[in-house]
């Protein structure tokens with residue numbers, strides 16, 4: 422069974438950009454999401470190039486991105502306030518999800534396939550999730566990004582599970598669902614109710630938060 426990380430294990434299908442935007446507004450920021458999003462995307466690229474990024478754990482990575490963001494935003498916002506809000510919200514969801522993953526792990530071999538910045542392993546260790554996964558594929562480390570079939574095939578080979586018997590659970594339709602469906606995997610799309618599914622083949626199942634995945638598999 423494969424999982425995405427960001428938005429899937431640490432949030433209920435909400436991307437990092439709207440999460441940061443909500444924290445920014447709560448800290449007194451004035452930009453609407455349309456103006457905020459390109460600035461946020463620029464910090465994603467800056468974060469990926471940050472010296473030492475490979476060693477940063479979960480909170481340190483959020484802190485680094487909060488600082489990059491605060492330096493680029495037109496209004497003065499407290500980077501520490503962004504860090505605290507993002508980190509607290511994510512840890513709350515991870516803490517809720519961890520027992521579910523612990524149960525699934527008794528029935529399935531679990532892996533993670535993530536488009537990440539090379540530091541997913543230290544992030545998972547900090548969140549006490551690393552021990553639950555047999556294999557962790559971080560795109561920066563393995564050299565392929567979702568939806569490239571090679572990152573899925575590489576991870577399934579490490580689990581020794583054929584694609585037809587495997588599930589992919591993720592929140593990004595293009596990267597996670599289409600990518601995995603192209604290999605013949607069963608797919609579970611984690612998305613808020615209001616998110617519209619793109620045209621084309623539907624996922625095998627759709628859920629609104631990770632705890633619902635057990636109902637899908639039952």
Ligand SMILES: [Mg+2]
Nearest residue numbers: 425427428592
């Ligand atoms: Mg995601």
